Amino acid sequence: MDAVDAPAPETRARIKKKSDKPWQVVVLDDPVNLMEYVSRVLTNIFGFSREKAEELMMAVHQKGRAVVWSGNREKAEMYVNQLHSAQLHATLDRAE
Numbered sequence: 178m179d180a181v182d183a184p185a186p187e188t189r190a191r192i193k194k195k196s197d198k199p200w201q202v203v204v205l206d207d208p209v210n211l212m213e214y215v216s217r218v219l220t221n222i223f224g225f226s227r228e229k230a231e232e233l234m235m236a237v238h239q240k241g242r243a244v245v246w247s248g249n250r251e252k253a254e255m256y257v258n259q260l261h262s263a264q265l266h267a268t269l270d271r272a273e
Contacts, residue, residue, distance in 0.1 A: 198272045200253040202246040205266040206237050218263045219245060222256060247272060 204215070212234050219230040223246060236243035246256055253269050260267035 199247045200250045201244045201270045201272050202253050202256045202260070203242050203268050203270050204233070204237050204245050204260065205268065206241045207266045210265060212238060215265065218260070218265055222259050222263070244270075 204219075215237065216227070216230040216234045219225050219233055220227060223230075225233070233243050233245050246253065250269075257267045257269050
């Protein structure tokens, strides 16, 4: 049997660099939820101050989307699920 060769050091570095990129939780604008409700949900899920939640809510309202959290994939998936449970449109994106 042939032994499986380990990846070259430069290949391992590229794999590590790619996997180091965090995941982003992005809240998308929708025509249904009131701005006050969106702020309250952001405060409840992420623990943001009222001011921070309102700032993010306004970004969603004006730009159509806002990155509200960045980090590891598992936690990002949990946050997206919580946002969906609160009837907010949210997605998970890889940071650039």
